[in-house]
Amino acid sequence: MMELQSIGLSLTYNIWNWLRIRYKSLETFQFYGNLVHDRDFSLIMDRLLEDTKKHMKVMEEEGKNFKIPVPGKPPVEIKFQASINQVTDKFIYKKLLADMMAELFTISRTVRSTTTNDRLRKLFVQDMLAHVRNFELLYKFSKAKGWEDVPPTYKMASPIGKESLTLTEAFHLWDHLTQRYNQLQMTELFSGVAHDPDFKAVLKLGGKILTGQAKQLEQQISQHGVPLPERPPASIEITIDPEPLKVNTPANTEIFRDEAMFRTLNRFIQISLYQLQRTGVIMMDPAMRDMFIKMQTSQTEMYTKFIS
Missing domain, CATH: 1.20.1260.10 (Ferritin, core subunit, four-helix bundle)
Known part of the structure; x- marks a missing residue:
């Protein structure tokens, strides 16, 4: 068990806010997991959900150690049976991608503003890099599915490989x-x-x-x-x-x-x-x-x- 420590205002907010956005992410994955049609997409969402839970446990321990009044946790699971064809997998992907991008920027800000505690900054860096890997996993899957919006190409560019420069x-x-x-x-x-x-x-x-x-x-x-x-x-x-x-x-x-x-x-x-x-x-x-x-x-x- 770690010895009780004290931290400053910035780190207190960083831990509290980190848990807040992770709890929101957990609910988003749990909710949309009921509406996914593609089996492979469902497996990827399960993998991302488990990774989120793993990092949540680490930061919950930090909140407990520093006696921070952390946000309320979401339900253990959100389950319902529905078949809504209008809610497509592409729509769900774009919603998840936007949320993960917002999380990524928040976690990055947390890393940049954690300047007085090397151990906590290391934890935040590890989480940020894991989040980037998860983001890449989701992006590559969506690209294979043809769900990405392709920006206009740069007409003056010399073609390299299969990808055109945008x-x-x-x-x-x-x-x-x-x-x-x-x-x-x-x-x-x-x-x-x-x-x-x-x-x-x-x-x-x-x-x-x-x-x-x-x-x-x-x-x-x-x-x-x-x-x-x-x-x-x-x-x-x-x-x-x-x-x-x-x-x-x-x-x-x-x-x-x-x-x-x-x-x-x-x-x-x-x-x-x-x-x-x-x-x-x-x-x-x-x-x-x-x-x-x-x-x-x-x-x-x-x-x-x-x-x-």
């Missing part, structure tokens, strides 16, 4: 690459004026991850014939002496303190995590979805190291 994919590839270029410039600038050796090491690691992601995005954009954005300079010359900035003398030097740079980068990483997640779930091409999911995973690991 306008959505072309925009997000270009947008993420320009973000990586901006983030690389900021990381290099901060590396030139940072003082703490550990902070410098983290910045160096972050720069390597961003460079690797930029190369992946450049390759995808180049393969599909989408115009590439202008690259940042190969190096940035620091024209100020960072040494005096250790002392808080001029009023305009606050931004160059390690603490201020850390908070700035932390916010950028949080925004980037959200954008990676949002992009990963709307890509149609399997290779691109996999690429963005892997980027999200590596950036989540980076974020954990950054705030630990």
